[in-house]
Amino acid sequence: MSALRNQHLSYSRLSRFEACPLSYRLHYLDKHTAEPGVPLNFGKALHAVLERLLQEVIDTEYAGPLSEERALQLYREAWATSGLCGLSLFQQGLGILQDFVRQQGHVDCRDILAVEKEFRLPVGPFTVLGFIDRVDWVDDETVHVMDYKSNHQLFTREELDASLQLSLYALAARRLWPWAKRVRLSMWMLRHGVLQETTRAEEQLDAALAYVETLGQQMEKAESFPARLNPNCVYCDHRRQCPTYARALTGQREVVCRDTGDLESVARERQEVAHLAKILGARKAELEGVLRAHLAEQDELVLAGTRYRMFNTTSLDYPLEPTVEVLARATGLSREELVERLASVEKKALDALLKDAGKRLGTARVALLKAELESLAAKHHSPRFWAKEVA
Incomplete structure (x- = not known):
């Protein structure tokens, strides 16, 4: 192993x-x-808490229930050493942690198998080193592996x-808990309060091992390291x-x-321009x-021939009942007609209300409520351009 350029591999390295x-x-x-940026430091602070x-x-x-007060205390400590700044x-972060604590409800130490669990996975001549954010016991044949994401x-x-x-x-969970016949895998999306779950079939795990070993060999043999925009x-x-x-x-x-008749050339330039634009x-x-x-x-700056100022923009929101009342008097239309033509519920406002309601109703009831409301929603479709790089 000492002859290898990488003493160990990790998902981050790969x-x-x-x-x-x-x-x-x-x-x-x-x-x-x-020089880690704000998103990385922010995610590290949340993970530490x-x-x-x-x-x-x-x-x-x-x-029992997790303590919001303790979460806040830990967050203050993590924030103080993170280099982050800004009230917003x-x-x-505070809202994310409060939602996490409430979503957890009752926790039991017997159900948490590990937190920040280290693993060492042999893959050909390499050892893959890593840490799993959290592993829960589900039943006598199942473990639930979770990774926190602040995306x-x-x-x-x-x-x-x-x-x-x-x-x-x-693969690591199988070695650490060999009694588990099933491994559930989740990305815990902290900003959304959602666990995005998946599983792996045997052939997928075999392919992952082969890919890691192949990529590891590439890293060992590489003589040039080009930047990839x-x-x-x-x-x-x-x-x-x-x-x-x-x-x-x-x-x-x-x-x-x-x-522009050469679509391959069009696509290559478009992709580079998209990267540059970001x-x-x-x-x-x-x-x-x-x-x-x-x-x-x-009040203002005049620099390099440009004047800079801050100004406020104004948007108007019309309260439903008073607006309908005024229009009904002026037009003679009934309240029902006016509500049908004018009123709709803004999705973000509805999501915020359901999020608050979840603290009282529970996630299962809110999920059913969302499904019921979605069946009432009017759906509008418009064409959108989509592009994703492929390997």
Whole structure:
């Protein structure tokens, strides 16, 4: 094992090499200092709180509801050492943790098999090292492996079923709890309060092992480590040291379609432009943040021939009952006619109400309620362009 470039593999190493070989080299081989962004630090802070909160349940052999007060105390401690700042972000994290505590309901230490469980999985000449956020006992033949995610967007079914991370966790769980005939796998989407669940068939696990060994060999034999421009470049903790990212910030492109009849060329340029747009959009937001901070102290800035100001936009929301009453008097239409023509329930407001109701009704009742309401909803369809990179 000492002859190997990687003393061990991990999902993080594998996924970084897949996404961008240069990022992998800078991080693991050259050992450059990482500059993790806000999303990564925010996720780490939440993970730290949940790990300690549930580890205390195990250590004290506790059974009962989790404590919101204790979660807040742990969150303050994690926040203080995270380097994060901003009231809005703090409130987001606090809300996520409060929802998690309420969603848990009654917990029992006997049902939590492990928290932040380390595993070492032999794969050919390699050892895959990893940590599982949480494993619960379900019954005498089943364990439930969970990974906490603070992503804004939910995973698609395709992404969930193809996740290498969950495949590795399934293999690890089999070794750690050999009595378990079934392994349930979930991404716990903290922002949404949703567990996205999947399973793995035997052939999927065999394919995952073969893929990890193949990728490991590629990492060992690689002599060049090209940068691979992709939408996640804006989150990369080594983007400041990447010449490709630096060129992207200037808008430089390598692919220009000369013949729009060549669809392959069209697609290649479109993909590069999409990556650049995300990178430049993130940089624009970063620069605007600096200007906003200065505009909080003065009315306007005039810089590089451009005038900058902060201003308020106005939107109008008409209260239902008074509006219907005024219209009924003016038009002679009945209340029922006016409500049918004007009134609808905004989805975000409805979701927020159902989320609050879930604290009293329970998740099962709310799920049924959502299904009933969705059957009443008017569905509108419009064509949208979709693109996803394939291996």
